[in-house]
Amino acid sequence: MKEIFGSPGGSLAAKVRTLAPSMTRSMQRVAEAVANDPAGCAALTVTGLAELTGTSEATVVRTARLLGYPGYRDLRLALAGLAAQQQSGRAPAITTDIAVDDPIADVVTKLAYEEQQTLADTAAGLDTVQLGAAVTALAGARRTDVYGIGASGLVAQDLTQKLLRIGLIAHAHSDPHLAVTNAVQLRSGDVAIAITHSGSTGDVIEPLRVAFEHGATTVAITGRPDSSVTQYADHVLTTSTSRESELRPAAMSSRTSQLLVVDCLFVGVAQRTYESAAPALAASYEALAHRHRSISR
Amino acid sequence: MKEIFGSPGGSLAAKVRTLAPSMTRSMQRVAEAVANDPAGCAALTVTGLAELTGTSEATVVRTARLLGYPGYRDLRLALAGLAAQQQSGRAPAITTDIAVDDPIADVVTKLAYEEQQTLADTAAGLDTVQLGAAVTALAGARRTDVYGIGASGLVAQDLTQKLLRIGLIAHAHSDPHLAVTNAVQLRSGDVAIAITHSGSTGDVIEPLRVAFEHGATTVAITGRPDSSVTQYADHVLTTSTSRESELRPAAMSSRTSQLLVVDCLFVGVAQRTYESAAPALAASYEALAHRHRSISR
DNA sequence: GTCACTCATGAAAGATATTTTCGGTTCGGC
DNA sequence: GCCGAACCGAAAATATCTTTCATGAGTGAC
Numbered sequence: 001m002k003e004i005f006g007s008p009g010g011s012l013a014a015k016v017r018t019l020a021p022s023m024t025r026s027m028q029r030v031a032e033a034v035a036n037d038p039a040g041c042a043a044l045t046v047t048g049l050a051e052l053t054g055t056s057e058a059t060v061v062r063t064a065r066l067l068g069y070p071g072y073r074d075l076r077l078a079l080a081g082l083a084a085q086q087q088s089g090r091a092p093a094i095t096t097d098i099a100v101d102d103p104i105a106d107v108v109t110k111l112a113y114e115e116q117q118t119l120a121d122t123a124a125g126l127d128t129v130q131l132g133a134a135v136t137a138l139a140g141a142r143r144t145d146v147y148g149i150g151a152s153g154l155v156a157q158d159l160t161q162k163l164l165r166i167g168l169i170a171h172a173h174s175d176p177h178l179a180v181t182n183a184v185q186l187r188s189g190d191v192a193i194a195i196t197h198s199g200s201t202g203d204v205i206e207p208l209r210v211a212f213e214h215g216a217t218t219v220a221i222t223g224r225p226d227s228s229v230t231q232y233a234d235h236v237l238t239t240s241t242s243r244e245s246e247l248r249p250a251a252m253s254s255r256t257s258q259l260l261v262v263d264c265l266f267v268g269v270a271q272r273t274y275e276s277a278a279p280a281l282a283a284s285y286e287a288l289a290h291r292h293r294s295i296s297r
Numbered sequence: 298m299k300e301i302f303g304s305p306g307g308s309l310a311a312k313v314r315t316l317a318p319s320m321t322r323s324m325q326r327v328a329e330a331v332a333n334d335p336a337g338c339a340a341l342t343v344t345g346l347a348e349l350t351g352t353s354e355a356t357v358v359r360t361a362r363l364l365g366y367p368g369y370r371d372l373r374l375a376l377a378g379l380a381a382q383q384q385s386g387r388a389p390a391i392t393t394d395i396a397v398d399d400p401i402a403d404v405v406t407k408l409a410y411e412e413q414q415t416l417a418d419t420a421a422g423l424d425t426v427q428l429g430a431a432v433t434a435l436a437g438a439r440r441t442d443v444y445g446i447g448a449s450g451l452v453a454q455d456l457t458q459k460l461l462r463i464g465l466i467a468h469a470h471s472d473p474h475l476a477v478t479n480a481v482q483l484r485s486g487d488v489a490i491a492i493t494h495s496g497s498t499g500d501v502i503e504p505l506r507v508a509f510e511h512g513a514t515t516v517a518i519t520g521r522p523d524s525s526v527t528q529y530a531d532h533v534l535t536t537s538t539s540r541e542s543e544l545r546p547a548a549m550s551s552r553t554s555q556l557l558v559v560d561c562l563f564v565g566v567a568q569r570t571y572e573s574a575a576p577a578l579a580a581s582y583e584a585l586a587h588r589h590r591s592i593s594r
Numbered sequence: 595g596t597c598a599c600t601c602a603t604g605a606a607a608g609a610t611a612t613t614t615t616c617g618g619t620t621c622g623g624c
Numbered sequence: 625g626c627c628g629a630a631c632c633g634a635a636a637a638t639a640t641c642t643t644t645c646a647t648g649a650g651t652g653a654c
Contacts, residue, residue, distance in 0.1 A: 024631060042374060046612055056633040061613060072612065073640090077339060077377040084378025098564060100571050104432065105425045107564050112420035112557060116413045123409035128402045135401065151458060154451045158552070161448060249578065252560055255455070259556075260409060263549055267395060267404050274397050281546065321602055343641055353604040358642060369641065370611085600651080609642065620631075 012038070012067070012082065019066055026055040030063040034075070039083035046072045098248055114242065118253040121240035122260050131261075134193075134235045135268035137217040138163070141191040144170040145211065147179050147204045148195035151251045155221075155258040156195050162266040166277035179207035186216035193219040195262075197239065197254035199227025208232045221261050223254055237261050309335065309364075309379060311418035314538045316363055319523040323352045327360040331372070336380030343369045395545055411539065415550040418537035419557050428558075431490075431532045432565035434514040438488040440466040442508065444476050444501045445492035448548045452518075452555040453492050459563040462581045463574035476504035483513035490516045492559075494536065494551040496524025505529045518558050520551055534558050 016035040020028055030053045034041050041049055046057045049072075053060070064075040098110050138144060144163060148156030153174040163170035173179035186192055192211030196204045199222040212218045212232040220233035223241040230236050239257035241250070270277040313332040317325055327350045331338050338346055343354045346369075350357070361372035395407050435441060441460060445453030450471040460467035470476035483489055489508030493501045496519040509515045509529040517530035520538045527533045536554035538547070567574040 026632065045610085047610095050633090057612070058614080058633060059631090062632095077374065080374040080377040081381030085381050087378075100568050102568070104429045104561075104565055107568070108420050108423055108425060108428070108561050111560050111564060112416045115557060115560075116416050119409045119413050119416075123405050126405055128400075128405060131405070132401045151455065154455055154458075158448065158451055161451075248564065255556070256553075259552070260412060263408050263412075264401070264405050267408060267545065268401055271397050271399070271404070323603065342639085344639095347604090354641075355604060355643080356602090359603095595654100597654080598652090600649105602649080603647085605644100605646090607642100607644075610640080612637100612639065614637070615635085617634090618632085620629105622627105622629090624625100624627080 012078070015067055023063070023066065026053070026059045027063045027066065029053040030055060030060050031067070034063075034067075034079065038079045039086070042076055042079035042083050111248070114248065114253065115256045118240055118242050118256045119260055121242065122257040125238055125240055126261065126264070127236075127238065130235045130237055131264060131268065134219045134237060135265060135272060137191050137219070137235070138168070138265060138269045139272035140189070141168070141217070142189050143186070144168060144191040144193065145179070145182055145186065145207070146170060146172045146193045146195065147174075147207050148172065149174055149176070149201055149203050151255050152195040152197060152201075152204070152258060155255060155262055156193075158259065159193070159195075159262040159265065162262070163269065165281060166266075166270055166273060167280040168269070168273075173207065176203035176206060179203075180210055183207040183210035183216075184214065186211045186214050188215040188217075190216040191219065192216045193221065194229055194233070195221045195258055196229055197223045197241075197250065197258070199224035199229040201229075205229045205232065221258055223257070237265075308418070308421040309375070311422055311537050311539070312364055314540065315422060315520065315522070315535060318521060320360070320363065323350075323356045324360045324363065326350045327352060327357050328364070331360075331364075331376065335376045335383065339373055339376035339380050408545070411545065411550065412553045415537055415539050415553045416557055418539065419554040422535055422537055423558065423561070424533075424535065427532045427534055428561060428565065431516045431534060432562060432569060434488050434516070434532070435460070435465070435562060435566045436569035437486070438465070438514070439486050440483070441468070441488045441490065442476070442479055442483060442504070443467060443469045443490045443492065444471075444504050445469065446471055446473075446498055446500050448552050449492040449494060449498075449501070449555060452552060452559055453490075455556065456490070456492075456559040456562065459559070460566065462578060463563075463567055463570060464577040465566070465570075470504065473500035473503060476500075477507050480504040480507035480513075481511065483508045483511050485512040485514075487513040488516065489513045490518065491526055491530070492518045492555055493526055494520045494538075494547065494555070496521035496526040498526075502526045502529065518555055520554070534562075 013035045016031045020031065023031060030049065033049065033053050044052065046060050050057045050060050061072050064072045067075060069075040069078065098107055146156040146159050153172070156172040156174070160170045160172040171182065173182060183192060192208055194204045194208040199220070205228055208218055208220065208229060209232045218233045219235045219237065220229045221237045221239060222229055223239045225236050225238045239254055239261055242253040310332045313328045317328060320328060327346065330346065330350050341349065343357050347354045347357050358369050361369045364372060366372040366375065395404055443453040443456055450469070453469040453471070457467045457469040468479065470479060480489060489505055491501045491505040496517070502525055505515055505517065505526060506529045515530045516532045516534065517526045518534045518536060519526055520536045522533055522535045536551055536558055539550040
């Protein structure tokens with residue numbers, strides 16, 4: 001009932017009130033029903049509404065006319081619109097954390113909302129200068145190594161898959177020893193990327209340090225721009241840290257955040273290397289399409 | 298500016314995109330018209346819309362059915378509601394695709410926006426009944442196998458990592474042969490999950506089929522609810538399909554969508570098994586914290 | 595290339611909903 | 625009590641929606 005201000009809902013209720021005196025008793029009953037429950041009435045046919053109000057179809061149509069619509073059909077459409085607005089007007093109010101006894105539908109809503117929030121935060125907090133620098137380095141790199149462990153390891157693989165698709169040479173490492181072994185090979189012109197939410201995952205910092213000391217351009221994707229990993233990073237890309245709850249560990253939002261950063265890197269690189277990236281993308285798409293078709297059906 | 302959440306048009310536009318592949322040409326024309334101009338179409342009768350799209354009434358009705366409404370009448374009402382919402386919502390809507398010469402800052406904004414859109418669409422289109430059923434199956438499973446290839450493989454691993462964290466037995470398979478070999482071991486009470494955007498990735502369908510035939514409860518996470526993979530799936534969870542562009546391949550949004558679904562599954566299971574999940578989560582957090590502290594500094 | 599077959603499609607018949615017509619009814623005035 | 629005017633709803637008329645069915649285009653098999 002906060003429809004007071006200029007909304008069509010108010011407009012209709014007001015119209016009903018204004019016109020009520022000039023209505024006959026039967027019409028008033030119809031108008032009242034419509035004003036009280038637009039959504040419900042929108043679901044009814046003329047006959048239905050006539051029965052509900054204990055009147056006839058003719059009366060319903062007459063009422064619709066009086067309210068300014070050509071006929072009941074149009075009133076009904078307007079009602080549907082009204083109902084939808086009222087529906088959406090209700091504040092989502094997703095302030096609370098996910099609780100153990102939340103119904104599954106709420107879980108979906110809350111998770112989606114929180115991840116959207118994370119994305120917005122990340123986009124807002126991302127330093128485009130650093131991002132641009134990282135993109136430039138990647139676009140010109142002889143080879144790229146990406147380090148990530150656990151959930152961040154998957155992000156590392158995601159980035160690697162994408163870069164490979166546009167013809168770049170990239171490797172993801174989740175084994176710390178192999179990572180270091182490979183980092184030794186890096187030199188100026190190569191790129192090393194460390195992905196760690198905490199910024200203090202030793203297994204990821206170590207290879208980045210080695211790469212850094214061998215002259216590679218190093219990038220850190222972390223939620224903690226002041227953490228140890230950044231001291232070996234030429235460019236730091238900050239992911240957002242959202243409040244976590246018991247049922248929604250930080251890993252979830254950091255993953256979302258990291259993926260957005262990684263996507264930005266990828267698209268940035270694809271732009272810079274468009275000449276070679278576009279055909280490569282098309283080619284890999286072709287190859288996949290064939291593979292799908294062949295087995296399906 | 299509050300369009301971030303469950304964008305009004307989004308739900309229907311998303312449904313159109315999801316179902317478009319399974320539509321015939323004529324139906325696609327109708328669906329497109331409806332998605333592009335809900336308000337305008339709401340003002341038309343079946344005949345009118347049929348003429349506008351150069352098709353017949355029958356086709357319009359068929360399209361309405363496919364979109365989940367009993368008939369055109371109801372679709373029309375829904376359209377009216379949508380139109381009203383859009384009217385009041387006034388979405389800013391970043392319409393343009395990412396271009397080759399977009400500055401990096403725009404890339405960030407657009408990517409974040411599109412992924413938010415994807416999340417909203419996914420949440421809107423997710424069948425909570427199916428989701429609940431899948432959660433129940435997972436919570437009571439002796440063991441769970443997850444199949445995914447390429448980008449979907451990473452999602453499969455993500456799910457597996459999470460389930461392991463709360464003490465469930467889960468494996469991710471990206472090798473088709475090993476997947477089938479393992480699927481043979483599954484039996485009633487076990488769960489098999491296939492993740493594939495296209496729904497026609499043979500390498501993922503095959504192990505699901507085997508699992509299905511051995512009596513396991515099977516779940517498909519796909520963007521094509523009418524594809525081959527669903528015929529072996531007890532429960533189908535639909536991910537959203539957003540329009541793709543050259544620089545933003547479908548894989549990007551499907552991954553976002555799949556991850557949301559996977560997160561929902563995880564949280565759902567964590568709720569059901571809270572007694573054991575909570576300590577397990579805490580324990581794994583403890584273990585990690587230690588690992589971070591020890592090497593960082 | 596040809597044949598058989600499936601499936602998409604629209605024309606038209608059929609069903610439903612809406613609008614109009616029209617006659618009965620009520621109510622107030624005389 | 626009689627008259628007239630407005631109200632009202634039943635039912636006819638119309639518009640709209642839904643279903644059926646025949647046709648033709650496309651597709652795969654031979």
